[in-house]
Amino acid sequence: MEERVLQLIFVGLIIGSTYSLIAVGLNLIYGTMRLLNIAHGELIMVGAYTTFWLFTLMGISPLFSLFLSGLASALLGAMIGQLIFLPAIRKTKSVVVLESNSLLIFFALSIIFQNVASLLWSADIRGYSYLTQIVKIGGVPLMLNRLTAFITALIISVVCYLLLQRTMLGKAIRALIQDREATQLVGINTKRIYLFSFTISFAMAGLAGCLISMFYEITPFMGLPYTITAFIVIVLGGLGNIMGSLIGGFLLGLVETIGISLTSPGLRSIISYGIFIAVILIRPKGIFGRGV
Amino acid sequence: MKKFSSLILGCFIISFCFSLDVMAKDKIRIGFSMSLTGIYAPAAEGQMHAYKLWLEDVNKKGGIFVRELNRRIPAEFVYFDDASSTDTAVKVHEKLITSDKVDLLLGPYGTTNAFAAVPIAEKYKAPIFMSTGSSIKIRDLGAKYVWFPTSCIPDRQMQALVDLLKANHAQIKNVAILYLQELYPRENLQFLEPALKKAGIEVVLKKDYPMGVKDLSTLLSEVKAKNPDGVIVLCYAADSFLFTTQAKEVGLNPKFLFELVGPAAVAFGPKFGSNTEGISTMGHWSPKGRWLDAQGFHDRYVAKFNKKPDYLNSVLAYMAGQILEQTVEKTGTLNWEKIRETASTQEFTTINGPVSFTGTENRRTPSMILQWQKDWLEIIWPPETATTRPLIPKPSWG
Numbered sequence: 001m002e003e004r005v006l007q008l009i010f011v012g013l014i015i016g017s018t019y020s021l022i023a024v025g026l027n028l029i030y031g032t033m034r035l036l037n038i039a040h041g042e043l044i045m046v047g048a049y050t051t052f053w054l055f056t057l058m059g060i061s062p063l064f065s066l067f068l069s070g071l072a073s074a075l076l077g078a079m080i081g082q083l084i085f086l087p088a089i090r091k092t093k094s095v096v097v098l099e100s101n102s103l104l105i106f107f108a109l110s111i112i113f114q115n116v117a118s119l120l121w122s123a124d125i126r127g128y129s130y131l132t133q134i135v136k137i138g139g140v141p142l143m144l145n146r147l148t149a150f151i152t153a154l155i156i157s158v159v160c161y162l163l164l165q166r167t168m169l170g171k172a173i174r175a176l177i178q179d180r181e182a183t184q185l186v187g188i189n190t191k192r193i194y195l196f197s198f199t200i201s202f203a204m205a206g207l208a209g210c211l212i213s214m215f216y217e218i219t220p221f222m223g224l225p226y227t228i229t230a231f232i233v234i235v236l237g238g239l240g241n242i243m244g245s246l247i248g249g250f251l252l253g254l255v256e257t258i259g260i261s262l263t264s265p266g267l268r269s270i271i272s273y274g275i276f277i278a279v280i281l282i283r284p285k286g287i288f289g290r291g292v
Numbered sequence: 293m294k295k296f297s298s299l300i301l302g303c304f305i306i307s308f309c310f311s312l313d314v315m316a317k318d319k320i321r322i323g324f325s326m327s328l329t330g331i332y333a334p335a336a337e338g339q340m341h342a343y344k345l346w347l348e349d350v351n352k353k354g355g356i357f358v359r360e361l362n363r364r365i366p367a368e369f370v371y372f373d374d375a376s377s378t379d380t381a382v383k384v385h386e387k388l389i390t391s392d393k394v395d396l397l398l399g400p401y402g403t404t405n406a407f408a409a410v411p412i413a414e415k416y417k418a419p420i421f422m423s424t425g426s427s428i429k430i431r432d433l434g435a436k437y438v439w440f441p442t443s444c445i446p447d448r449q450m451q452a453l454v455d456l457l458k459a460n461h462a463q464i465k466n467v468a469i470l471y472l473q474e475l476y477p478r479e480n481l482q483f484l485e486p487a488l489k490k491a492g493i494e495v496v497l498k499k500d501y502p503m504g505v506k507d508l509s510t511l512l513s514e515v516k517a518k519n520p521d522g523v524i525v526l527c528y529a530a531d532s533f534l535f536t537t538q539a540k541e542v543g544l545n546p547k548f549l550f551e552l553v554g555p556a557a558v559a560f561g562p563k564f565g566s567n568t569e570g571i572s573t574m575g576h577w578s579p580k581g582r583w584l585d586a587q588g589f590h591d592r593y594v595a596k597f598n599k600k601p602d603y604l605n606s607v608l609a610y611m612a613g614q615i616l617e618q619t620v621e622k623t624g625t626l627n628w629e630k631i632r633e634t635a636s637t638q639e640f641t642t643i644n645g646p647v648s649f650t651g652t653e654n655r656r657t658p659s660m661i662l663q664w665q666k667d668w669l670e671i672i673w674p675p676e677t678a679t680t681r682p683l684i685p686k687p688s689w690g
Contacts, residue, residue, distance in 0.1 A: 004513065011507050115329055123333035124599075125529055127563040134541060143541045216506075217533045217559070219334040225504050261510045265501035266473050 007140045008257055014146050016253020017153035018208055022226055023233035023245040024160055025204030031177040031240035032197040034095055035085065035102040040230060041223025042113035043073050043202050047209020048218045049121060055128050062130055066152065066210045073206025074199045080109070081198030086191060110223070117220035126218040149211040156207055157246055160200070164242055173197060177240045232276045238286025247288065320356055320626065322347075322616070323370045323394030325384035325409070327401040330376025335529060336401035338558065338602030339424055339609040343369070343398060345593055346613030356617050359624030370394050374405065381405040385412040385420075395626050398612055399423045399438075401605075403476065406440070413437040419631050421619075422652075423612035424605045428479055431653045437628075439635055439649050441611045441642070443576045443657035444604070446479040452659040453550060453574075454487040456673040457522060460684050464548050466494040467522035468515045470535070473502050477526035477552060484524065496520050501531070508534055512542045522548035529554045536564055536571070540689040547685035548572065556603040556662065556669060568664035570686030575662040576644060577607045578671045580679040583645040603662065603669055611642040645677075 026040045050069035054060040060068075084105060092098040131145040164170035175183045176193050184190055208226075216222075233252050237244025252272065259271040279286060324343070327336040347367055350356060355366035370392050374381035381400050388394050389412065397413070399406050399422030406425035410433055413420045419437045426442040443449075457464045467488065471477045488495060496518045499511055508531070515523060523546040525535050532554020539549075554560060555573035579590035589610055593601040601607065615635070620626065623634040639648040639656070648656045661673040665683055672682040 004510075007513060008510055011509055015506055118329055118333060123328070123337045125334045125533070125557055125559045127533060127559050129563055129565065132537075132540070134543070141542055143537065146541075215537060217530055221329075221331060221333060257507065257510065264499070265505055265508075265511060268502055268505065 003139045006138045008261055009254070010137070010140055010142060012254035012257035013250060014142075014150045014253070015257060016250035017150045017157070018212060018249075019229055019233050019253050020157050020246050020249025021153045021204060021208045021211070023230045023237070023249050024157060024242055025201040025208070026227075026230040027234045027237070027240065027242055027245040028173075028197050028201040028204070030234065031242065032173060033085070033089065033102075033194055034099055035106070036099065037106050037201070038103065038227055039106045039110035039113060039223075040201075040205050041225070041227035042110050042117075043076070043205035043223075044209035044212060044226050045117060045218070045220060045223045046076065046113065047073055047206035048213035048222065049117060049126075049209075050206070051210040051213045052126055052128060052218055053121075055130065062210055062214050063148070063152070066207060069210040070203045070207045073209075074203035076206075077199045077202025078195060080202075081195050085198065086194060089194065114220050114223070121220065123220055127216075128213075130214055143215065145214040149214055152211055153208070156204070160204065161243065161246060163200075169193075169196065229272070232272055234286075235276060236279050236287055238288045241286060241288050244286055244288035248286075251287075317358075317361065317365060320358075320365050320367045320396065320620070321370050321392070321394045322367055322396050322398055323388035323392060324398040325374045325381045325388070325400040325405065326371050327376040327381075327405070328373040330374075332376040332401050332405075335557075335602075335605065336376075336424075338604075338606035339401055341593065341597050342423075342601060342606040342609035343613060345589075345596055346610050346617075348596070349592070350613070350617055356620050358620060358626065374400060376401075378404050378408045382408050382412060385409045389416045389418050396616060396620070396631070397421065398609075398616065399425060399440075403427050406438075407433075410435045410438050417628055417632075419619075419628055419635060421612045421616040421635070423609040427476065428483075431651055433652055435652055436636070437632055438652050439615065439654070440652055441608055441615060441644070441647055441654045441657075442604075443654055443659050444574050445653065445659065446476070447483040448659040449574055450480055450483040450487055452661055452673055453524070454484070454491050454493070456661050456682065457488075457493055457548065458491040459673075460548070460682065461491075461493070463684055464493065464521045466496045466520050467524050467548075468497040468518055468520040468546075469495055469499075469524045469526070470508075470511065470515070471498075471500050471526035472528055472531055473500050474528065477528070480526050480552060484526070493522075503528070503531075505531055505534065507538070509538045509542055512538050512544050516542055516544045520546055522546055522550070524550045526552045527554055528552075529557045532557075533560070533563065536560075536567070540567060543689070545686075545688045549686050550661075553604075555664060558599050558602055561600070561664075561667060566667075566690050568667070569690075570664065570683045572661055572663040572672070572682075573669070574659075575603050575669065575671070576657055576660045577603050578662060578669055578679055580668065581644070581671060581677065582679075583643055584641060586643045589643045607644060611644055611647065614642045615640045615647060 029035050029037050047069040050072050051062045051065045054065040133144045134141045135144055172188045172193050233248045234245050237248030260268050327333050351366045354364035357364050372384045374384050397420040403425040406422050422438050422440045426444050428446050430440050471481050532551045550572045555571050579587045618640045619635045622638055623630045639646050647654050660671050662669045663672045670680040671678050
């Protein structure tokens with residue numbers, strides 16, 4: 001019995017760590033720019049494919065290609081931010097118009113990414129085997145790749161948190177999330193911060209994709225469920241609240257796993273969407289409220 | 293009088309142009325709707341590839357022989373993406389028939405789209421040679437213009453599985469069943485349970501899970517605790533990958549393991565390597581089967597696409613092409629009504645052996661069980677088509 005409880009907690013934490021990583025990335029763009037990136041899942045897909053190809057064609061370890069896929073996604077983020085979104089932000093005066101326009105742009109990007117990937121690499125299901133040894137922790141067997149992904153996701157999340165809390169750049173990002181105009185008044189270069197948040201957010205999606213590819217299958221259309229989960233997490237933790245997303249991800253992972261085990265795996269969607277609706281109804285600001 | 297003669301002349305010119313059109317026919321245009329994007333796209337690829345290979349093979353011979361024209365006419369495809377949406381698939385079929393005016397049609401991907409296209413085929417009396425798609429409802433359709441080559445119909449398929457277990461009753465006395473909450477796995481479950489009961493095989497655990505499941509390890513621990521002789525997973529490809537990974541993780545080692553859909557997918561072998569040994573799945577084909585061109589099809593496919601064909605979708609798609617081709621050759625014309633008659637009554641030679649239809653269903657090919665043995669999927673049941681003996685007990689995970 002004790003082993004079973006332990007297994008539930010481990011699985012919940014492992015799933016939660018990827019949820020956190022994905023949600024923090026999504027929330028960063030939303031918090032700073034009020035842009036809802038519905039193409040977030042597609043960047044996860046790009047990261048997963050980068051890792052897959054580097055591993056199968058060149059034998060590069062996914063742990064090393066973590067940096068490469070992060071970098072590739074970051075570059076993509078910087079490019080898209082610079083070419084599409086900065087001009088859009090500059091030209092649009094109202095936040096409401098910006099939000100709806102960005103939704104359309106991201107939707108288009110999502111379709112483009114999916115179909116380009118499908119054209120380039122075909123729609124075949126892909127997967128590879130890496131670190132498939134079994135380790136036992138407290139009597140619970142876990143595959144080494146999932147454990148590695150968990151630890152890596154944890155490290156990335158902590159680094160991201162420290163970056164936001166301890167550095168000047170992080171402070172500037174937080175300031176921007178709190179009040180855009182006041183940030184400009186005190187002389188922070190908002191354009192630079194926008195671009196930076198974009199790059200970090202995309203990089204985090206790429207990193208998440210790399211970790212996910214170690215144990216889940218890869219297809220050009222794998223991204224959407226992750227985007228949806230990330231939305232639930234950022235609503236749960238509070239829109240624009242980075243710390244909230246970090247904790248929210250773990251919370252959702254645990255609640256889902258334990259909920260499923262007490263009821264049935266068939267109820268997974270009901271549990272996650274149930275939480276989503278409950279949070280919107282009872283505490284629309286999210287469990288941890290707005291703020292950083 | 294002058295008017296009358298010019299009318300006659302006009303009619304003559306028009307009918308001459310029409311006959312010229314038939315005589316001048318330089319292409320047989322074959323239309324289909326394909327899920328090139330969207331959720332079905334990963335699974336639909338093997339079907340699309342096999343269609344292309346079939347087209348290439350046919351045109352290498354100079355095309356399909358049409359007796360009334362006394363020559364071979366090359367075939368060409370007219371196809372559109374349905375984005376894995378049934379609504380779009382329906383529209384594509386209507387467009388192919390009414391606007392593109394294709395000569396014949398091949399099937400779209402999957403049961404849902406195929407079934408959605410049936411009313412269109414009936415409405416326009418346009419023959420569609422279906423490929424992928426399987427459901428017990430095939431025989432209830434009562435349709436006249438569609439034919440499904442699959443023999444993986446749930447009732448026959450689950451009976452074949454239980455027959456195999458019964459033949460190995462000394463080792464398999466009880467099973468655990470996991471099933472995905474989707475139409476096809478549920479249909480299979482509906483026939484599996486009574487068949488097991490009849491065969492005296494006990495079901496120690498039965499659990500379901502949803503599409504897009506991200507973790508099965510807690511569920512598999514539950515299965516492991518029951519220590520069943522056999523585990524039957526009625527799954528699709530994505531969850532089959534997850535199941536196989538996590539069965540190894542929790543150390544679930546049954547003597548017999550059956551995964552409905554997935555083990556025949558192209559990526560399964562490369563991903564799991566030697567761990568595939570002894571995993572069984574549904575099917576009706578193997579390159580090692582004793583059928584004309586079975587190995588040839590496999591080799592040409594590998595040479596063209598640099599990967600193995602999907603043993604279900606690719607094979608069914610190629611078979612559909614072969615059946616279309618032979619129907620035209622046996623009929624000698626492209627007249628839809630005559631084509632329908634030939635397809636419904638004649639027998640066809642395919643890479644899966646002889647095929648003939650009872651209504652819309654291929655009753656000629658038996659349902660089979662395949663098993664991974666030494667990096668190949670071999671047919672292990674029924675004995676008359678088997679390429680090797682079943683490997684029971686399945687070896688433990690490497």
